[in-house]
Amino acid sequence: MKQTANMLSIQEMMQAGKLTAEGFLGTDTRNLTEILLADQAVVNELGLTFKEIADKMQAITDIGLKMTEAVLPVNEEFAVQVDEYMGFIPCPFADNYQAAKRNTLLKNRRTGAAVHWSDLNIHMIREHGFFEGVGSYFRLDPAYLISFLK
Amino acid sequence: MEIFITVASVSGISTILTILIIISERLFNNYGTCSIDINDGAKKLDVEGGSTLLSALAENKIFIPSACGGKATCGLCKLRVLDGAGPLLPTEEPYLNAEEKANHTRLSCQVKIKKNLKIVIPEEFFLVQEYKTTVAKIDRKTHDILEYNFKLDKPITFKAGQYMQVKTKPYGKVKEVVWRAYSISSNPSTHDAVELIVRRVPQGICTTYMHDHVKEGDIVELTGPYGDFYPRDTASGYVMIAGGSGLAPMKAIILDMLERGIDKQMYLFFGAVTKKDLYYVEYLQELADKHANFHFIPALSGALPEDNWTGEKGLITEAVDRNVQDITGLHGLLCGSPGMINACIQVLKKKGMTDDIIFYDKF
Numbered sequence: 001m002k003q004t005a006n007m008l009s010i011q012e013m014m015q016a017g018k019l020t021a022e023g024f025l026g027t028d029t030r031n032l033t034e035i036l037l038a039d040q041a042v043v044n045e046l047g048l049t050f051k052e053i054a055d056k057m058q059a060i061t062d063i064g065l066k067m068t069e070a071v072l073p074v075n076e077e078f079a080v081q082v083d084e085y086m087g088f089i090p091c092p093f094a095d096n097y098q099a100a101k102r103n104t105l106l107k108n109r110r111t112g113a114a115v116h117w118s119d120l121n122i123h124m125i126r127e128h129g130f131f132e133g134v135g136s137y138f139r140l141d142p143a144y145l146i147s148f149l150k
Numbered sequence: 151m152e153i154f155i156t157v158a159s160v161s162g163i164s165t166i167l168t169i170l171i172i173i174s175e176r177l178f179n180n181y182g183t184c185s186i187d188i189n190d191g192a193k194k195l196d197v198e199g200g201s202t203l204l205s206a207l208a209e210n211k212i213f214i215p216s217a218c219g220g221k222a223t224c225g226l227c228k229l230r231v232l233d234g235a236g237p238l239l240p241t242e243e244p245y246l247n248a249e250e251k252a253n254h255t256r257l258s259c260q261v262k263i264k265k266n267l268k269i270v271i272p273e274e275f276f277l278v279q280e281y282k283t284t285v286a287k288i289d290r291k292t293h294d295i296l297e298y299n300f301k302l303d304k305p306i307t308f309k310a311g312q313y314m315q316v317k318t319k320p321y322g323k324v325k326e327v328v329w330r331a332y333s334i335s336s337n338p339s340t341h342d343a344v345e346l347i348v349r350r351v352p353q354g355i356c357t358t359y360m361h362d363h364v365k366e367g368d369i370v371e372l373t374g375p376y377g378d379f380y381p382r383d384t385a386s387g388y389v390m391i392a393g394g395s396g397l398a399p400m401k402a403i404i405l406d407m408l409e410r411g412i413d414k415q416m417y418l419f420f421g422a423v424t425k426k427d428l429y430y431v432e433y434l435q436e437l438a439d440k441h442a443n444f445h446f447i448p449a450l451s452g453a454l455p456e457d458n459w460t461g462e463k464g465l466i467t468e469a470v471d472r473n474v475q476d477i478t479g480l481h482g483l484l485c486g487s488p489g490m491i492n493a494c495i496q497v498l499k500k501k502g503m504t505d506d507i508i509f510y511d512k513f
Binding site for chain 2: 015016017020021022023064065066067068069070071079081082083084085086087088089090096098101103137138
């Protein structure tokens with residue numbers, strides 16, 4: 001699919017070495033527009049909105065923020081750990097948003113299964129419907145994420 | 151087709167306008183030589199206008215801390231510009247509180263030099279120097295923390311608790327050079343070398359460089375020392391609380407105080423999740439065994455059965471609450487993530503410690 005100049009410019013900012021060491025697109029061979037449309041279709045099919053997913057993620061991160069660098073219970077099944085690092089990272093969509101360098105790890109205490117996300121992930125899902133490219137360190141498969149958050 | 155023509159027209163006009171702006175900047179925005187008056191005449195620089203204040207000062211060997219290379223994403227390069235800076239930019243707003251805005255604090259990376267400036271910078275910035283160092287030793291401390299020993303090309307004088315900035319080199323697909331700040335963990339009585347603790351930030355440009363590309367024997371450029379996180383009052387004892395790489399400045403402070411024979415009570419709490427996140431534990435415990443006034447209390451919030459951990463369990467706040475009963479004569483020194491520090495401040499205040507004697511360095 002052909003992309004607009006704006007999308008090309010954003011895609012360029014997502015390349016390895018621009019804002020992060022390995023970039024936002026991983027090994028995904030699709031372009032940014034194709035990634036966005038595919039993930040949007042998954043979210044639509046599951047009857048949710050980007051905002052609902054981001055709100056849920058933020059609520060879990062907020063629990064972890066009560067004491068960072070520690071394991072805190074979310075409920076009987078899940079535990080959360082939020083790690084913070086110095087500084088901020090700008091959103092590659094060039095919307096002037098700067099996310100704290102903060103990562104959340106949500107873990108199922110019984111099975112050990114886990115998902116992790118950054119504050120920037122939450123923003124990019126909420127505002128841009130972007131879950132990152134396949135193979136990216138912070139890629140969140142929307143179907144898996146939604147099932148995990150349920 | 152119509153949409154294509156519209157997009158092409160808009161793109162074309164934008165490109166032409168951008169080119170015109172660049173040409174006009176080169177032709178008409180020749181600011182000539184501008185003077186920078188520092189600290190009311192204490193130092194005066196003549197620089198070519200057009201560059202940022204941060205880079206102009208660096209070219210004159212005055213190194214203002216900056217971790218983002220001038221992108222206005224770290225907020226570290228603050229200084230006061232009393233005259234000549236122009237209006238505050240939207241990129242600066244998020245990093246300045248009301249008091250700072252009122253006293254003309256600016257991000258020096260965002261101030262473009264267009265005319266003569268009057269600025270105020272802390273005196274200690276004049277002591278900051280560039281060091282060409284050799285990586286003498288890299289020691290893995292945990293799964294995500296490495297300790298680097300840098301042999302310096304000239305002696306350094308620093309206060310325990312201060313930090314250095316590391317300059318990266320291009321690697322892999324990373325073409326830009328960045329600077330990042332790391333605390334010194336070594337004793338200030340060592341002048342020919344510094345030790346820095348570097349915790350890997352997932353996807354971080356500098357920590358990936360440090361962890362994956364820097365090897366023993368490499369030449370690495372540092373600047374420093376920076377920072378005002380150091381104990382002022384040696385007449386008091388301290389409750390020190392650290393998390394993660396926040397243990398680095400605490401180690402330097404403890405070594406310094408013990409070497410100087412300060413006999414006040416010092417409690418050092420170190421919070422981690424599991425045993426694999428702990429480091430310096432045996433070393434600090436040995437110091438505690440030798441010095442009756444130094445108490446070391448590591449605590450694990452998520453100890454695993456296989457850790458066989460017999461020490462403090464639970465949140466670091468709970469460990470502090472259990473182990474410090476009387477805070478009389480004690481000050482607070484905290485270094486770690488903002489979330490940890492905020493929670494610890496509440497515990498210390500609950501015990502009666504007042505804000506004015508709680509010092510912290512949030513990273």
